[in-house]
Amino acid sequence: MQMNPLGRTGLTVSELCLGTMTFGTQTSEAEGHAQIDRALAAGINFIDTAEMYPVNPVRKETVGRTEEIIGAWNAANPARRADYVLATKHSGEGLQIVRDGAPISSATIPATIEGSLRRLQTDYIDLYQFHWPNRGSYMFRKNWTYDPSRQDRSATIANIEDCLEALQHQVDKGNIRHFGLSNESAWGAAQWLRLSEDRGWPRVASIQNEYSLLCRLYDTDLAELSANEDVGLLAFSPLGTGLLTGKYQGGAVPQGSRKSLSPELGGRETARVHGAVEAYLNIARKHGLDPVHMALAWCRSRPFMASAIFGATRMDQLDRVLASTDVALSDEVLADIDLAHRAHPMPY
Template sequence: MKMNPLGRTGLTVSELCLGTMTFGTQTSEAEGHAQIDRALAAGINFIDTAEMYPVNPIRAETIGRTEEIIGNWNAANKGRRDEFVLATKHSGEGSRARNGAPISSKTIPETVEGSLKRLQTDVIDLYQFHWPNRGSYMFRQNWTYDPSGQNKDETIANMEDCLEALQKQVDKGNIRFFGLSNESTWGTAQFLRISEERGWPRVATMQNEYSLLCRLYDTDLAELSVNEDVGLIAFSPLAAGLLTGKYLDGAVPEGSRKSIVSDLGGRMTPRVHGAVAAYVDIAERHGLDPVHMALAWCRTRPFMASAIFGATTMDQLEVVLGSVEVTLSDEVMGEIDKAHRAHPMPY
């Protein structure tokens, strides 16, 4: 398993990260614990969760359940906590946590304490803001997102307020490092500037959507990542299952995410079918599993820290693990580039 630096933290993480957002809905606690065991045995040392998980669906009454499942594993496996880097996220406006209160110095202490308690751990290795208070380009909002109504002074003041609150959590030993999620280049640059000026926690990572079908990160954020050592933790590297090919020709496998969320979070567009077919065709012609190709491609990106995968079943987990043995040829990489040019931004 290839290991990559986690920003400037001094930590290294595996090229694959175990995502847990279905633990408690599609994935039972027993299955979740089995996945943790198998992932660690395979060399994965990175687990990602969030206070608002599980999803599919998101319900107020299940907020925190995924963290509890991981916490129960920690309690049953005392002495193994140092085998992996544990990341979680603070939700803000638009979530069902704290009635959608924005992220601030008022919410950070109670949220950190809540996650620590549910996770049954003394420290959170990577504490992330799930999305910006001011809104985000992510989740298909890039088509209509308009930043012109933002109040820059209020945004900067909130960033300063949050970073100072995070410093207090670092001083207490509750968290080690800080990351962002669903952020923009400008927002990340401001956090970096403030932390440098004030000596507060520095952005170590960015967790944004990234896959063969979603390459918004390839422009300004990629440049920032490379020059500022802010590694991408890619979520949905298989595009919510689209890149497996299992939804081709209108198929909807029983128990799949599409059987629960029919539009796959806005990813099911008229143009996505042609793009998926193009990538699956490349994989099949070169004797590759489409899952392996998609994940191996992520590994080629110069800004990639880790790719988060979610596996509903152990069989799916085993397929994902096989991707680390795959190296893409120059011919495959060239065909992927051609497919991207032919099918840019399919959703």
């Protein structure tokens, strides 16, 4: 398992990260604990969660359940907490089932962190992330219509300063160690970096955005920011919510799959997506590769990648993902992927 730097924190994280957003819905507590054991044994040292998890669906009565499942594992394995980097997230503005949709601010940060610490049964969070910006985001298929022209720049800057100062207090207390963003833009990330450096407050270590063969928004301005500012990408949905496995081709909807619970796959089910998926499946067939291994190996090869976050509802899926670390893509495979990307850009 390759280890990569987590920004300028001095921490290193495994090239694959265990995502946990199905723990508590599709994945039982016992299965979740088994997955943590298996992942750590395979060399993964990075686990990602969020206060709003689990998903599929997100419900008020289950908010925080995923953190509780991880917390139960921590309580049963107290000596192993130092074996891995634990990341969680503070929900952004507009999620009514959490704090009635209140924006992230110094008023919400302390109690939200304390709640996560309590559920996770840990004294500290290694990487504390803001799940999405208060001002909105290009992510979640909003890139087609997102309009920043009515933003209040002064209010955004004031909120960043307010949040960074609150985060510094949490660092001083030992509740969190480092800070990351999620579903963020290049301009937004640049402001967080600038203001943190000006004031000596927590510096952005990472950006957790969607990234896969099907979703390559990060390749432009954010890739440049990563290279110049040592802010790595934590890629979520590197398998395109399962699309890149091929299991949904031909209209198939496997029982218990994400598509069986969310038919639109969060806006990813479009007229163009299955043609794009087929192009990548054909490349995998041509070169004798497992499409899951190809998709993950490609993500891991990107120069700005800190870690690719995967989710597995079953242990056999986890084992399949873990085997991908033995795969390196040839120049011929990469060339074919580039051609497919040009033919099928942003299919959703």
